[in-house]
Amino acid sequence: MTDHSKSIENLQTALAMELTAVNQYLLHAHTLEDWGLDKLANRMREEMQEELGHAGQFIDRIMFLGGTPELSPTKTPAMAETLQSMFEDDKTEEKGAIEFYSKAARDAYEANDIGTRTLFETIVIDEEGHWDWLDRQLATLKRMGEPAFMSIYMSGDSTGA
Numbered sequence: 001m002t003d004h005s006k007s008i009e010n011l012q013t014a015l016a017m018e019l020t021a022v023n024q025y026l027l028h029a030h031t032l033e034d035w036g037l038d039k040l041a042n043r044m045r046e047e048m049q050e051e052l053g054h055a056g057q058f059i060d061r062i063m064f065l066g067g068t069p070e071l072s073p074t075k076t077p078a079m080a081e082t083l084q085s086m087f088e089d090d091k092t093e094e095k096g097a098i099e100f101y102s103k104a105a106r107d108a109y110e111a112n113d114i115g116t117r118t119l120f121e122t123i124v125i126d127e128e129g130h131w132d133w134l135d136r137q138l139a140t141l142k143r144m145g146e147p148a149f150m151s152i153y154m155s156g157d158s159t160g161a
Contacts, residue, residue: 007116008067010104011058013074014120017097018055020073022048024093027077028086032153040153047130054123061119083146087138094131098124 025048032041059069080086101124108117141149 002112004065004067004111004113004116006111007104007108007113008062008065010100010107010120011062011065011116012067012070014097014101014104014123015055015058015062015069016072016074017093017100018051018058019071020075020077021051021093021097022055023073024077024090025051027079028090031079031086035150037150037153038155043153050126054126057119057123061116065113065116083141083149084138087134087141091131091134091138094127094134097127098131101127 025044029041029044029048032038032044059071062069078089080089101120105117105120105124108114108120
């Protein structure tokens with residue numbers, strides 16, 4: 001039988017990273033609603049659901065390999081002060097995820113664990129999509145300025161999202 005200990009270790013780290021992202025996007029959604037940016041809050045909820053899906057995939061894979069998933073985030077989320085800081089902090093987290101998942105895919109390949117490798121490769125592509133979206137938000141924010149940028153993400157509905 002193949003030793004899956006490195007794959008399980010990497011999957012567990014990835015699970016903790018995804019749980020951190022879920023919590024961060026949840027906090028963002030509520031912060032953005034508080035700022036009146038309901039459309040952007042909804043986008044953060046979509047991101048949260050995607051990260052929750054990734055966490056579920058990691059849990060399934062850990063269990064398939066005979067491990068016991070530990071549902072502990074890597075860190076407590078911090079409330080953003082500005083849109084720019086929110087996007088920049090998220091971009092830093094995405095960069096870390098892309099780098100770690102890419103390394104984890106290589107580790108899985110070396111261990112002849114094709115299922116885990118494929119999972120990490122697939123999720124890296126999702127994370128790269130997040131990175132690209134965050135990059136575009138930061139560029140648009142810089143070009144438009146915060147007041148004009150914020151107007152894009154407000155529905156004007158005073159009843160909430």
